[in-house]
Amino acid sequence: MAKYELEKLSAETQSALSQLFVITTETIRQFETGEYFVLFGRGSKRVQNILGIEREILILGNVYADQQARSVRFARRIINESDGRLESTLCVIVHQDGRGNTKLKRWGRENGLAIIPIYTSTGILPRGQELERLLSYEFFTQDPFDVTGPVASDAQFFGRRTEAQELARKLQLGHIRSCFGIRKIGKTSILHRVLAEIKNSYDAATLFIDCQRDDVFNLDAAGLLYSVEQSLRGMRETGQSYAEVNATPFTGTTAEATNRFQAVLEQFNVPVILAFDEIDYITPSNGSAVQWRHGFVEFWRNVRAAYHAAARADRKVSLLVSGVSSRWFSVESIDGIENAALAFIPEEYLSPLPRGAANAMIKSIGAMAGLQFDEDALEAISSFCSDMPFWIRKTCSSLHGKIEIAARPITLSVATVSTMLEDYGRDEGAALAKVALQHLFRVYPELRGPALSLLDEGRALPPSLQRTLTRYGIAAANGAISGTMMRMALVMIAEEQPVINELPAQPEGEARPLISEWAEELAAISYRRNMMERSLRSIVINFLRVSALSSKGSATAKATLLAAVGEKRRAELEPFNLDLIAERLYWLELVTIISKHWLLFERVFGDKSVFNRNAEIVNDRPDAHAKQLEPSDIAMHRRALQWLDERIARV
Structure with missing residues (x-):
C-alpha cells in the first residue's frame, strides 16, 4: 500500500512539474529505513533563470507524515554520487508532513543544501504559474547564511x-x-x-x-x-x-x-x-x-x-x-x-579568511538565496567584515532579509550593498564585533592598549605587537585597522574609557550658563518633526497596502510607491522590500507620494494646498542652520507642526 501511494505521488509530481521541468530519470529507492521516489529534472529556461541553475536538480519525495533528517542525508548522498550532473546546493523534496517545511530547510542549511519543500496533504500539487511562485518563494525566503553553530560539511566549510x-x-x-x-x-x-x-x-x-x-x-x-x-x-x-x-x-x-x-x-x-x-x-x-x-x-x-x-x-x-x-x-x-608551556605549546593562530576565500563563500552561499554580487560588492562585504567568516554570515543574513523576494534572482552592486552595510554596522555589526574584542581583551588584557592605539593612524607599534594584532585579525598587514566593523567596535570601546575633564573647575556658587531659548526651541522642533516623519511613513505604507489589496488587478504597494519617485531613486530602492524602502524615503518624497495619490489621503489632510504649504514649512528644517531665528519664524513652524500633528492623530 505504501509503495502504491509513493508511486502515485511520484506520478502526480511529474505531472505537476511537466510545464517547468523535463524529467530525465525516475526511480524508487530505499535509504536506511525509508523509501523515496527519485527524479532528475532539467528546468526550462525560465526556471533556470529564476533559480540560477545550469545543471539538473534532484526532486525527492516520500509519503511519511513525520519527516526525518535522513531525507536530507539521502539527498546529499545522491547529489555527491551524481559526479556533477546535479546541482550541488539545491534540491526539491515533496512531502506530507505539516511541519516538514521548517525542518527540511533547517536540515538543508546544516548540510549545505537549499531545500525547496513542497507540502501536500491531499497528494495533489499546484500547477503552472502557481507552482512556479511556490518554488520561487520557498527557495528565496530561506536564509542559507544563518548558521549559528560550528560547521564541518564540505558545503559549509570555506577556505580552510x-x-x-x-x-x-x-x-x-x-x-x-x-x-x-x-x-x-x-x-x-x-x-x-x-x-x-x-x-x-x-x-x-x-x-x-x-x-x-x-x-x-x-x-x-x-x-x-x-x-x-x-x-x-x-x-x-x-x-x-x-x-x-x-x-x-x-x-x-x-x-x-x-x-x-x-x-x-x-x-x-x-x-x-x-x-x-x-x-x-x-x-x-x-x-x-x-x-x-x-x-x-x-x-x-x-x-x-x-x-x-x-x-x-x-x-x-x-x-x-x-x-x-x-x-x-x-x-x-x-x-x-x-612557564613549562612556553617552549612546549607553539604560538599559532587561526587568522581571518584569505580575501579570495571570503568572496567565494559569499558568492556560493548567496546563490542559494537568489542573491548574486558583483566583484566590487563582494570586496566591500569582505572588507567591511574584516574577512571574519561569522561576521560575514551575520552581515549577509541581514542583507538577505532586506532584499525583496519578488526581485530575485538579483545581482547586487556595491552602491546597493554599501548603504545596507552602513546600516547593519550601526544597528548590529559594531556591537557584534565589540563583544568579540571585549572577550579578547578580558583574557589577553595586554592587547587592549595597542589595539585602541590603531585609531591613531600616525602611531607606530612594535613589530611583535603588530604581528599579534594582525594574527588576531584586528589589524591588516599594512598596520591599518582590518575593516569597518572592527573600527566601529574599537571606537565604541574607546568611548567607554573614563574621560579626564581638563576644563577648569567652575568657581563655587557661580551659576552655569543656561541653554538659550533659541537652542531649546530648535531641539523641540527637531524632535517633533522626527516623530511626525516616522508616523507619516507608517501612514503612507499602510494606505498604499490597503489600496493594493482592495483593488483587484491594481499595482502592488511597492510598485505604486516606486512610481512616485524619480528614476534614479527608483533604481536605488528597487532591490529592497516595502518596509525598508519606507525607512529610506526622504520627507519631500513622502510629501510627493501623498500628493500624487491625494484621493487616498484627502480624508486625513483635507485641503491639498494647505497640506503642501505646511509640509514645505516643516521641510525648511531650521535646526540644520546655524542662524538666529525670528520669533515669527518659530511661531510659523509651531503652527505647521501643530496642523500636521492634529490630522495625523486622527488616523
Whole structure:
C-alpha cells in the first residue's frame, strides 16, 4: 500500500512539474529505513533563470507524515554520487508532513543544501504559474547564511579545507599544534573538521577535552591529569578510537596522576591525540577557577614530562590546543615560576579568511538565496567584515532579509550593498564585533592598549605587537585597522574609557550658563518633526497596502510607491522590500507620494494646498542652520507642526 501511494505521488509530481521541468530519470529507492521516489529534472529556461541553475536538480519525495533528517542525508548522498550532473546546493523534496517545511530547510542549511519543500496533504500539487511562485518563494525566503553553530560539511566549510587536512596529518605524526584566534573566527569549526578527518583517514586514539565544561575546569591539575588517564584507559580497554574526557575528581598527588598518565600512554600502539578546546578556562585568566592560577604551570610541566617519556618509549603522542588567548603560552614565567608551556605549546593562530576565500563563500552561499554580487560588492562585504567568516554570515543574513523576494534572482552592486552595510554596522555589526574584542581583551588584557592605539593612524607599534594584532585579525598587514566593523567596535570601546575633564573647575556658587531659548526651541522642533516623519511613513505604507489589496488587478504597494519617485531613486530602492524602502524615503518624497495619490489621503489632510504649504514649512528644517531665528519664524513652524500633528492623530 505504501509503495502504491509513493508511486502515485511520484506520478502526480511529474505531472505537476511537466510545464517547468523535463524529467530525465525516475526511480524508487530505499535509504536506511525509508523509501523515496527519485527524479532528475532539467528546468526550462525560465526556471533556470529564476533559480540560477545550469545543471539538473534532484526532486525527492516520500509519503511519511513525520519527516526525518535522513531525507536530507539521502539527498546529499545522491547529489555527491551524481559526479556533477546535479546541482550541488539545491534540491526539491515533496512531502506530507505539516511541519516538514521548517525542518527540511533547517536540515538543508546544516548540510549545505537549499531545500525547496513542497507540502501536500491531499497528494495533489499546484500547477503552472502557481507552482512556479511556490518554488520561487520557498527557495528565496530561506536564509542559507544563518548558521549559528560550528560547521564541518564540505558545503559549509570555506577556505580552510586544506589547512584542516594538513593539521590532521601532522597530528597523526606526533606533532604539537595550537589554534588561537578571536571569538567566532572558526576555531571550533576547524577543530571538529580536523577530528572528523582523523576519524575517517587515520588510525589513532583521539581524546577531546572541552575545557569550558564546569566539571572539567573545576578540576585541579592533578584531577585533570587523572581524568585524561582514566578516559584513555577506558578507550584502550574498549577499543574506541574517539572519546570525550570523563571528568573525575582525584584525591591523590599530582606526581601519582602523572605516573598513571605516563603509564597509559605507553600502552597504545597507535598515535594518541589530545585535543583541548576552549583552553582559556584552564588558564590564570579564568577568575572563577582560581586553582588554575598556580595549577596551569603544574599541569603543563607534567604533560610535557609524560610527552617526552612517551617519545623515549617510541610512542606517538600529539597535542592540539585551541582557544582565544595565546598569552599564557607566550610568557616566560607566572608568579615567578618558569612557564613549562612556553617552549612546549607553539604560538599559532587561526587568522581571518584569505580575501579570495571570503568572496567565494559569499558568492556560493548567496546563490542559494537568489542573491548574486558583483566583484566590487563582494570586496566591500569582505572588507567591511574584516574577512571574519561569522561576521560575514551575520552581515549577509541581514542583507538577505532586506532584499525583496519578488526581485530575485538579483545581482547586487556595491552602491546597493554599501548603504545596507552602513546600516547593519550601526544597528548590529559594531556591537557584534565589540563583544568579540571585549572577550579578547578580558583574557589577553595586554592587547587592549595597542589595539585602541590603531585609531591613531600616525602611531607606530612594535613589530611583535603588530604581528599579534594582525594574527588576531584586528589589524591588516599594512598596520591599518582590518575593516569597518572592527573600527566601529574599537571606537565604541574607546568611548567607554573614563574621560579626564581638563576644563577648569567652575568657581563655587557661580551659576552655569543656561541653554538659550533659541537652542531649546530648535531641539523641540527637531524632535517633533522626527516623530511626525516616522508616523507619516507608517501612514503612507499602510494606505498604499490597503489600496493594493482592495483593488483587484491594481499595482502592488511597492510598485505604486516606486512610481512616485524619480528614476534614479527608483533604481536605488528597487532591490529592497516595502518596509525598508519606507525607512529610506526622504520627507519631500513622502510629501510627493501623498500628493500624487491625494484621493487616498484627502480624508486625513483635507485641503491639498494647505497640506503642501505646511509640509514645505516643516521641510525648511531650521535646526540644520546655524542662524538666529525670528520669533515669527518659530511661531510659523509651531503652527505647521501643530496642523500636521492634529490630522495625523486622527488616523
